[in-house]
């Protein structure tokens with residue numbers, strides 16, 4: 261596929277699309293029902309549906325029985341951490357491998373014509389963007405993600421917050437499941453605005469923006485304070501009457517959606 265049919269490349273080799281990013285029809289006013297209807301399948305497929313299924317899989321195979329979650333025991337907490345870490349590694353590595361290691365698309369559709377591995381810089385640990393990004397993701401990202409998940413599951417298991425069942429509250433939980441991406445976007449908008457204020461930008465958010473030429477690993481490369489704010493979306497499910505599966509879905513949405521978004525490309529060319 262020729263990216264120059266869809267955009268332009270400047271002398272440095274950076275590509276930019278011809279069309280600006282469009283607002284999702286869900287957020288357009290006045291409403292455009294036909295456009296919304298056409299766009300709706302994209303709301304679910306492939307990623308939102310995938311993240312929901314992953315939450316179900318975690319609930320069935322990774323999360324222990326309720327009696328076990330009532331007490332904080334290292335065995336299940338560690339197991340959850342290891343599975344989360346393995347999933348993050350495989351998911352982000354899949355995007356990294358194709359676009360940045362094999363460079364399967366070369367710099368076609370790539371906003372920045374250069375590859376981060378080719379440009380060492382002092383702003384990163386060990387002068388390597390990849391190493392810096394991976395270490396930050398695994399040393400603070402996945403532990404904070406897991407800690408919040410453990411805390412929320414523990415609260416549900418002990419009956420500290422309402423636990424609605426899918427059998428008794430199918431309509432409300434379906435609405436809430438549909439709202440998960442909306443909750444995420446609204447929360448992200450607020451915290452992102454907050455950490456772009458001068459003090460927090462300098463001490464917290466600049467870590468994330470060091471990767472001016474991001475690869476998939478860069479998306480989870482944040483300061484621990486930003487990790488905490490970012491993954492705090494799961495806490496809405498302690499306030500809104502919910503179900504632990506939806507709480508996990510909210511967290512998976514935050515944790516996994518960044519890979520396809522931070523590829524440094526607007527999309528992935530589906531071809532060999």
Ligand SMILES: [Zn+2]
Nearest residue numbers: 452456465469
């Ligand atoms: Zn920012």
